[in-house]
Amino acid sequence: MFIFDLELVNFRNYVRAHIRLDRGLNLFVGDNAQGKSNLLEAIYLLSTLRSSRASQDSDLVRRDILESDFPVARLACQVERAAGNLALELAIIGRTIDPAHRAGKRVRVNGVPRKASEAVGQLCAVLFTTLDIDIVAGPPLMRRRYLDMMISQVDRGYLRAMQKYARVIQQRNSLLKRIQAREAQAHELTFWDQELAHAGGTIYWARADALGHLALQAEQQMERLSDGLESLTLIYRPSIGGLDQYDAPIDDAEWTGRMIRALQAARPREIAAGATLVGPHRDDVEILIDGMPADAFASRAQQRTAALAMRLAEASYLRRALGDDPVVLLDDVLSELDARRRRALLEYIDTFQQTLVTTADPDRLRDIYTRASGRFVVNAGTITRFEGE
DSSP: OEEEEEEEEEETTEEEEEEEOOSEEEEEEOOTTSSHHHHHHHHHHHHHSSOSSOSSGGGGBOGGGTTSSSOEEEEEEEEEOTTOOEEEEEEEEOOOSOTTSOOEEEEEETTEEEOHHHHTTSSOEEEEEGGGHHHHHSOHHHHHHHHHHHHHTTOHHHHHHHHHHHHHHHHHHHHHHHHHTTSSOGGGHHHHHHHHHHHHHHHHHHHHHHHHHHHHHHHHHHHHHTTTSOOEEEEEEOTTOOOBTTBOOOSHHHHHHHHHHHHHHHHHHHHHHTSOOSSGGGOEEEEEETTEEHHHHSOHHHHHHHHHHHHHHHHHHHHHHHTSOOEEEEESOGGGSOHHHHHHHHHHHTTSSEEEEEESOGGGGHHHHHHOSEEEEEETTEEEEOOOO
């Protein structure tokens, strides 16, 4: 798939921008803090309905209109894809004093209002940023987020399970606190255990299945990027324990049963803690470089290469699941790579229909500049196509 028309209105530092994108490589050049990252964030937001950077929706609306009666940002794109052309529109409503205007997001697919779970992944994208090193060196939350954002784009059942899981765990944690305070009985957990385990079983199974593909692809990409000098291993570490070739649940029903048993075993500890201690919200992915834990023993350069390999594996996963290419977004990533790694990365992304690359240092990327089918200058929230040499 590829985006051929993109519009941003009152998004971040953009008042209004409307551009036509090309197939192949589109290069966006500009100084820092001009809007390059905001542009890629907008596309990723259209894909996942979740920002790659903002903690709340109001952060996405242009500051100058936040105090207006109706602060709203609008994103829209036209996409060509194997499943049929797509018109996607997202309105982001900031805080408002009018109770008739609820803050949040509204989405339309081909002009028809849709729920978030129906709109996520209609446009599919993979985003590379300089912060991806946190997937390797950061806390487990970053690795869970990596999986969640990826799988949700191609598996609506997974997204619905995630939404249900979040609601149930909130209810269950509230009950645990009440039991701890002797305001409720432990047997009341049985219903919520079942609800949590059914949603959790779906999540566990999808993550384990995705890691089966990702692990192999990430290993191969790491070998390519390092010229065979470094190895990368990804191992799923579910919070209920035990996932190896001899002891791996075969489907979501078996995952559900295992989680119910784990919740029952953990009940005394959970009541004492007043919180749910077992479930996908405690999962991790162990990352090994040359057989050693990457967060503790790998250099920053190795961690960065591993994160890049994982993003390339994500692109491969999305392509396989969709039967179509995701849009590839690289936010100022190439300038941080040496020539060999940059060449290996470009050889792979050249196989995708569309890539958007941003840089503040075009002189270091002359090879990218000359091969780009579309070249743009980003300055103070404006985007201009550049046709010169």
